[in-house]
Amino acid sequence: MQRRTLLKALGAGLALGGPAGRLAVGETAVLPDLVAVRNGEPDALFDRGIEALGGIGRFVKKGQTVVVKPNIGWNVPPERAANTNPHLVRRIIEHCLQAGAREVSVFDHTADAWRSCYRTSGIEQAVRDAGGRMAPGNRESYFQTVAIPAGRRLREAKEHELVLQSDVLINVPVLKSHGGTRLTIAMKNLMGVVWDRGYWHLNDLHQCIADFATYRQPDLTVVDAYNVMLRHGPRGVSAADLVNMRAQLLAVDQVTADAAAARLFGLEDPTEVGYIRIAHEMGVGRMDLENLRIQRIAL
Amino acid sequence: MNQTWLKKIRVVVALVFLALTTLLFVDFERLGESYAPAVLYLQFVPSLLNFTQTLALAATGFIVVLVVTLLFGRVYCSTVCPLGTLQDVVIRLADKIRKPRKVKFKPQKPYSWLRYGVLALTVGLFLSGSVLALSLLDPFSNFGRIAGDLLRPLFVAAHNGYGQLLESFGIYGPFPLHWKAPPLATLIFPALFLLGLIGLSAFKGRMFCNTLCPVGALLGLISRFAIFKIQVPKDACTLCAQCSIHCKAGCIRLKTQEVDFSRCVACFNCINVCEAHGIGYARSRSVKSRPLSPPPLLQREPGVSRRAVLHAGATALVGWASLPGSNPLAAEPGRIAPLKTGPVAPPGAGDIARFNALCTACHLCVSACPQDVLQPALLEYGLSGLLQPHLDFATRYCSYECHRCGQICPTGALQPLDLAAKQIVQLGVARFIRERCIVHTDHTACGACDEYCPTKAVHMVPYRDGLTLPEVRQGLCVGCGACEYACPVRPDRAIVVEGLTVHRQARRPVAKPLERETLDAFPF
Known part of the structure; x- marks a missing residue:
């Protein structure tokens, strides 16, 4: 995993364009494993964070197709932060299109009625404004069965065709408490690209989340921690459940992103979240933040 | 007097109401919601029931209908009522399919015992607490079930099929509409009703409106006293019979040159086909100069009453069985509702x-x-x-x-x-x-x-x-x-x-x- 990350970083460094292109080739080897940005609005946090991570050009090449996967699970407005912040979604799409992406699609297999979620979350409008494509995720016919060879309990899943077809997957979860799994962050957000979630709940939810993480590591994970739901998650009852952290985490390794987000949430030890511990043990990614390069930025 | 323009307006208004009401049921989310109150305002039974609950201004549509009926007869039945217009559409389609025929409709018996019997039963049962008869006969609710339960799945399938076609070219166009199949048995009633209605209207015109429809019967009672009625001017009439053979309600008797205005659904067919251009609206007191024919109630033929009694009896059976006394869920006054597994009623149902x-x-x-x-x-x-x-x-x-x-x-x-x-x-x-x-x-x-x-x-x-x-x-x-x-x-x-x-x-x-x-x- 580490080697792959390093190679990817090197490769990206060579291919860089834009502002990050100013870096000398040698410097790219020290790109951080995790960028943590705070004290700013979601779009400004992303601008600064993605620059520190090597620029969007490291992840999106000209002519590629991109899926941006926010959390749009609930029919609640942006100020309730049960869904990913729409300003962040918008900014990410703009970056992708500037990098030359051919198409940027956004969808979620929502929990509440999907049309309501898309609208109320403000994400449908944000995607339109940014020039992305809002795609439906509410019908089984969009999902195709894929094998998960490394899975222990989850050996196959029905995955959305857009994720299967696209060159780049950017996972944009929102950090929230969760009654069943303690926290929902990046790996759990990918439950929104599969169809049959009931199976996961029936067959050791933590293990299934980790199993699915072995299938495809997103190319980039951006954790929205602008407003963080500290209790009553994942849906929340009111805006009183939130703390305005004004932060964001960016990483290539989603286990790293989840571990850092768990600490940000207030957990002493990320292993308190079952799927983070399991994913680390299965070698999906790394949660040992103390051994990773972290770039901390305050705006 | 040339009143042929009346039908043109009538047809346009009827089609607008039919289209809007249909869309209300098949695509509420995208289209219907914006104009729902406007279309619903004039629907008679919903408006009347709503008024008994709220006494609200928004529920006064039935009063407008009553006033119009008192002025011009059952204009409602050929404009606002979606089930009425649906029957007209069936009649037109049937005419396209079958061989052309000279006599489109024959005069019908008034079936007064039946229609007023149904009306009395519906009202009586409703007042005694059972809405079932009204529910099964109300034209708006029947249309709603036809459009919502039967047509909507077809509309959704066509819409989503089109969407999928676009998606096969990589275009996420119109987002899929949702529809969840209800229990199949709940579709039996609207399906049977629609089949019956198609058969009845294709062969007997607006017979439903003058036998089983409680709104038709009530408005018919009122239109007996309408200030303006469609009348045959005896001096101008050439007895060409065009009006009678084009009358969907079968309510024009050539022998006496009389229109039974209680059954007239104000489709205005007669006005347009009259060779003498004589038939049309006139102040109803001008009738007084003519000898009055016996009121339709007394015209009934021997067989009718027996049939009417049978119908009424059947309706009564259905109705009585469903009185609240036999309803296991009826709340007893003063009793605190216990926790029990029962149906969950929508918010706003209250009790x-x-x-x-x-x-x-x-x-x-x-x-x-x-x-x-x-x-x-x-x-x-x-x-x-x-x-x-x-x-x-x-x-x-x-x-x-x-x-x-x-x-x-x-x-x-x-x-x-x-x-x-x-x-x-x-x-x-x-x-x-x-x-x-x-x-x-x-x-x-x-x-x-x-x-x-x-x-x-x-x-x-x-x-x-x-x-x-x-x-x-x-x-x-x-x-x-x-x-x-x-x-x-x-x-x-x-x-x-x-x-x-x-x-x-x-x-x-x-x-x-x-x-x-x-x-x-x-x-x-």
Whole structure:
């Protein structure tokens, strides 16, 4: 995993364009494993964070197709932060299109009625404004069965065709408490690209989340921690459940992103979240933040 | 007097009403919602029922209809009534298919005992607490079930098929519409009704409107006293018979050159085909100079009354069986509703007995429900509540952020609640069955019920080995069914909502402030 990350970083460094292109080739080897940005609005946090991570050009090449996967699970407005912040979604799409992406699609297999979620979350409008494509995720016919060879309990899943077809997957979860799994962050957000979630709940939810993480590591994970739901998650009852952290985490390794987000949430030890511990043990990614390069930025 | 323009206007108005009412039921979300009040305002039975509940200005449409009827007769039946226009469409299509025929319609018997019998029975049963007869005969509700239950799935399939075609070219065009199949048996009634209506109208014109339709009978009674009536001027009449053979209601008697205006549906066919251009509206007192024919009530022929009595008897049987006395769910006054597994009625129903006595099962709420959780009932409410909507949590759950059904219910069976009020209405109470829960049986994490609960009436409490188990705080529960829907355990779910016979108020969730506020440094 580490080697792959390093190679990817090197490769990206060579291919860089834009502002990050100013870096000398040698410097790219020290790109951080995790960028943590705070004290700013979601779009400004992303601008600064993605620059520190090597620029969007490291992840999106000209002519590629991109899926941006926010959390749009609930029919609640942006100020309730049960869904990913729409300003962040918008900014990410703009970056992708500037990098030359051919198409940027956004969808979620929502929990509440999907049309309501898309609208109320403000994400449908944000995607339109940014020039992305809002795609439906509410019908089984969009999902195709894929094998998960490394899975222990989850050996196959029905995955959305857009994720299967696209060159780049950017996972944009929102950090929230969760009654069943303690926290929902990046790996759990990918439950929104599969169809049959009931199976996961029936067959050791933590293990299934980790199993699915072995299938495809997103190319980039951006954790929205602008407003963080500290209790009553994942849906929340009111805006009183939130703390305005004004932060964001960016990483290539989603286990790293989840571990850092768990600490940000207030957990002493990320292993308190079952799927983070399991994913680390299965070698999906790394949660040992103390051994990773972290770039901390305050705006 | 040339009144041929009347029919042109009539046809345009009728088609507009038909189109708008149809769209209301097949595509409420995108189109119908914006204009629903305008189209519903004049629908007679919904407006009348609503007025008895609210006395609201918005429910005065039936008065407008009554006034117009007193002026010009049953104009309603050929313009506003979607079921009337639907019959006209069937008649036209049938004419295209079959061989051209000279005599389109024959004069019909007045069947006065039948139509006034049906009217009396419908009203009588309604006043004694059973809405079933009205529900099964009301033209608006029947049209609603035809459009909403039968046409909507076809519309959704066509729409989504088109969408899929576009998607095969990589275009995510119109997002798919949703439709959840109701229990098949609930489609039997609208299907049979539609078949009967097609047969009857293709061969007998507007016979339904003059035999079984209680609105037709009532408006017919009033149009006897209309100030302007369609009349045959005897001096100009050439006895060409065109008016009679084009009359959809079969209400023109050539022998006496008389129009039975109580059965005239004001389609204006006669005005346009009259060779002498004589037939048309005239002040009804001008009739006085002519010898009055005996009122239709006395014209009945021997066979009619027997048939009418049989019909009335059958209707009565259906009706009596469904009186509230035999309804197992009827609330006894003064009794506090116990927790029991019963049907869950939509928000705004309040007391289920009241709701059952008012809802004519037009299924507009079923069509409009963004969650598809509203489904027609079979016998969940008892016979009297046949086809009335109930919440089916196996399908979906009631959205905490939605109060649409009460807002659009045309009869007032569901009272409109603003969102804040609807969010504390308790439709039922969740009951957790620990022995079935995956956390208890398999020792693995789940929490799907807690995840979906909008008020945190269902929340997770420490169990063992770091696992958490659901717990229900009944006072906070609104009975939305999200927990029951989300529970993955099959066949019997580990959390179920038990419906209340009388809706109650839940506690509004209180938010304690959080201790943490901002982030000054990263904890890693």
